[in-house]
Amino acid sequence: MGTRLLWVDDDCDGLLRPLERILEKKGHFTVKKAATFVDAMRLLKDNNAAINTRFGALLVDVILPEGPFGGSLASDLGVQFAEASISYGVSKIAFLTVVRQDEIIDRYVELERSHPEVSFSYFDKTTLLSKGEIEELVSRLNGNHNEKGASEDES
Numbered sequence: 612m613g614t615r616l617l618w619v620d621d622d623c624d625g626l627l628r629p630l631e632r633i634l635e636k637k638g639h640f641t642v643k644k645a646a647t648f649v650d651a652m653r654l655l656k657d658n659n660a661a662i663n664t665r666f667g668a669l670l671v672d673v674i675l676p677e678g679p680f681g682g683s684l685a686s687d688l689g690v691q692f693a694e695a696s697i698s699y700g701v702s703k704i705a706f707l708t709v710v711r712q713d714e715i716i717d718r719y720v721e722l723e724r725s726h727p728e729v730s731f732s733y734f735d736k737t738t739l740l741s742k743g744e745i746e747e748l749v750s751r752l753n754g755n756h757n758e759k760g761a762s763e764d765e766s
Contacts, residue, residue, distance in 0.1 A: 613639035615658070615665065616752060619651040619692060620644075620672040620707065627707075627736075630745075638749040640668065648688050649678040655699050665700045668752045669693060673708040673715060686710075690718050697726050703754050705732045707739070730754055 645651035673689040732751040
């Protein structure tokens with residue numbers, strides 16, 4: 612299979628479960644899932660020993676529970692996790708969330724500015740089934756676009 616993808620979302624085994632199969636089939640990803648910040652950090656650290664076990668892409672919700680036994684749903688824990696994942700070699704990060712991008716735009720822009728080597732993208736869960744959105748998500752996670760909607764060849 613292709614790129615190893617870490618998917619961090621407390622809905623990944625619920626309503627969004629069918630997305631895993633799409634990511635595997637259309638994106639050729641090897642998908643590992645975590646529902647909390649703590650579980651995601653553990654997976655990130657445990658899979659960092661060898662180059663072939665590292666995650667190359669991250670799909671993450673902006674709002675995450677901290678641990679498996681509850682804890683608050685921090686409004687930007689997913690952004691914090693995304694930033695932490697970069698030091699583990701993640702180079703493609705897509706946020707999939709119901710949080711409007713303008714609510715965290717300052718943090719998002721700062722991530723882009725601080726990490727120009729990383730490809731960032733943002734997707735709204737409520738429009739994921741709109742025409743072309745899933746394909747765009749898969750494409751971005753595969754690193755086939757520099758800006759949402761513009762292929763690398765066009766830029």
